[in-house]
Amino acid sequence: MAHLTRSFEIKARDFSRAGEVSIEVQGILKTIGFEADCVRRASICAYESEMNVVMHGGDGELSLTVDPENILLEVEDHGPGIENIELALQEGYSTATIQYREMGFGAGMGLPNIKKNADFFEIHSQKGQGVHLKVGFKVDGDNG
Amino acid sequence: MKLADIRDTLHAQVIVGNDKLDLSVKAGTGSDLMSDMLTGPTSGAVLLTGLCNVQVVRTSVVAGVVAVVLVRGKQPAPEMVTQARKHGLPLLSTPFTMFSACGRLFDKGLRGVEEKASRS
Numbered sequence: 001m002a003h004l005t006r007s008f009e010i011k012a013r014d015f016s017r018a019g020e021v022s023i024e025v026q027g028i029l030k031t032i033g034f035e036a037d038c039v040r041r042a043s044i045c046a047y048e049s050e051m052n053v054v055m056h057g058g059d060g061e062l063s064l065t066v067d068p069e070n071i072l073l074e075v076e077d078h079g080p081g082i083e084n085i086e087l088a089l090q091e092g093y094s095t096a097t098i099q100y101r102e103m104g105f106g107a108g109m110g111l112p113n114i115k116k117n118a119d120f121f122e123i124h125s126q127k128g129q130g131v132h133l134k135v136g137f138k139v140d141g142d143n144g
Numbered sequence: 145m146k147l148a149d150i151r152d153t154l155h156a157q158v159i160v161g162n163d164k165l166d167l168s169v170k171a172g173t174g175s176d177l178m179s180d181m182l183t184g185p186t187s188g189a190v191l192l193t194g195l196c197n198v199q200v201v202r203t204s205v206v207a208g209v210v211a212v213v214l215v216r217g218k219q220p221a222p223e224m225v226t227q228a229r230k231h232g233l234p235l236l237s238t239p240f241t242m243f244s245a246c247g248r249l250f251d252k253g254l255r256g257v258e259e260k261a262s263r264s
């Protein structure tokens with residue numbers, strides 16, 4: 001199976017496109033022929049992190065890297081960053097506004113959900129410097 | 145259960161997906177919380193929701209939901225219809241409330257996603 005790297009721009013507060021990058025990633029992973037559960041977990045992580053950039057972050061980028069054994073997602077934005085990562089990772093912690101809650105988001109389950117679904121999880125951030133998230137998925141067997 | 149059965153059971157209007165009435169729906173889920181949709185098993189399910197915005201469509205696609213039914217007769221904005229069409233996601237609207245719509249489908253034999261999870 002081919003190695004593949006693709007990058008996508010994510011615009012902060014752009015709800016006309018919020019989630020489209022993740023749906024494109026889902027399509028690519030399905031087309032390659034990865035197992036359904038793996039595609040689902042990776043797509044959910046992509047979507048939760050894309051929505052976080054749109055709602056809480058600044059303009060950023062999602063990169064997808066695929067090789068025969070791994071799917072890697074890197075999501076980086078240049079927004080306000082997260083001051084207390086440990087707190088942000090707790091289930092239920094959210095700074096989401098009423099507007100986001102009315103859209104069905106802001107339950108504070110995004111980052112914990114990403115961590116749960118990923119086989120590899122790394123997050124770096126400093127106040128004022130954006131967020132850099134890396135999540136990986138082990139792919140078993142002979143896809144593509 | 146077929147999408148056509150869901151339409152009939154819920155007296156629903158099919159806004160997108162008249163070409164997909166033969167689609168098989170494995171389970172049902174009812175939620176207004178998109179975050180919940182992403183944390184539970186929803187693959188192959190129909191989503192009943194009172195939430196009526198574009199993000200419902202995108203969340204459903206990511207979560208593997210196969211059709212969306214808006215309850216209480218809600219009508220989607222044109223942008224939501226456009227997105228549902230673009231992503232090939234059937235979109236229906238039923239006059240029933242969330243409780244009644246879920247009950248009617250359950251009565252016809254459709255079960256929740258957790259039962260689908262425990263069966264498999």
Ligand SMILES: Nc1ncnc2c1ncn2[C@@H]1O[C@H](COP(=O)(O)OP(=O)(O)O)[C@@H](O)[C@H]1O
Pocket residue numbers: 048052053056057058077079080081082088089093094095096105106107108109110111112130131179
């Ligand atoms: N990219 C980001 N930039 C700034 N803050 C973020 C970012 N991602 C997450 N956060 C912070 O972490 C919190 C928890 O995120 P999450 O678990 O996804 O829950 P939710 O998005 O529902 O608030 C957010 O409310 C926000 O304060």
Ligand SMILES: [Mg+2]
Pocket residue numbers: 048051052106109110111
């Ligand atoms: Mg989030």
